[in-house]
Every structure is written in structure tokens, then in C-alpha cells.
Amino acid sequence: MTEDGHLYRRIALLEHQVRLLSDRLGVPCPTFGSDVGATPAGQLEGGVPSEVVALARSGNAIAAIKLFRELTGAGLREAKEVVDSL
Numbered sequence: 001m002t003e004d005g006h007l008y009r010r011i012a013l014l015e016h017q018v019r020l021l022s023d024r025l026g027v028p029c030p031t032f033g034s035d036v037g038a039t040p041a042g043q044l045e046g047g048v049p050s051e052v053v054a055l056a057r058s059g060n061a062i063a064a065i066k067l068f069r070e071l072t073g074a075g076l077r078e079a080k081e082v083v084d085s086l
Helices: 003-025 050-057 061-072 076-084
Strands: none
Touching (some): 003 061, 050 061, 061 076
């Protein structure tokens, strides 16, 4: 994976964490991605890789969590929160 790919995935994870904090604190969440251009290939508008979404929606949460961790470098807790939110 290229350095840009790692950066996009890290940004996606950080955006998700901001959304989680925003929800918990009841503060409006900023809209991400509107100023930065197109969404990278293989990702949805929420910043979650489409492969992870497909696994989660097919009922394979464990594989989705594992893949999200591999792609983003996220910890188990963060990956589970992302997959559970799909």
C-alpha cells in the first residue's frame, strides 16, 4: 500500500473518531470531505473502506473488524465501534 493510501485510511479513522465524540457530546459534527476533493477509490463517503462495509453488511463482523484494523492501523476497540456503527 502506498503512503497516500495509509494517510487516507488514517484520516478516515480520525474522521470517524470525531463523529463518535460529536455524538457522545451532543455537538454538531462538521462535514468531512467537502473541501478535500473526491473520495479515494475503494472508500465510501463516510471514510470506511467499501470492503469493510460489505463484510459488515453481510453479517461477517469479525472479518470486517480485522480488515478495518489492517487497512487503518486502528485498535480493536475503534475498529469494533466503526463496524458496529455500519
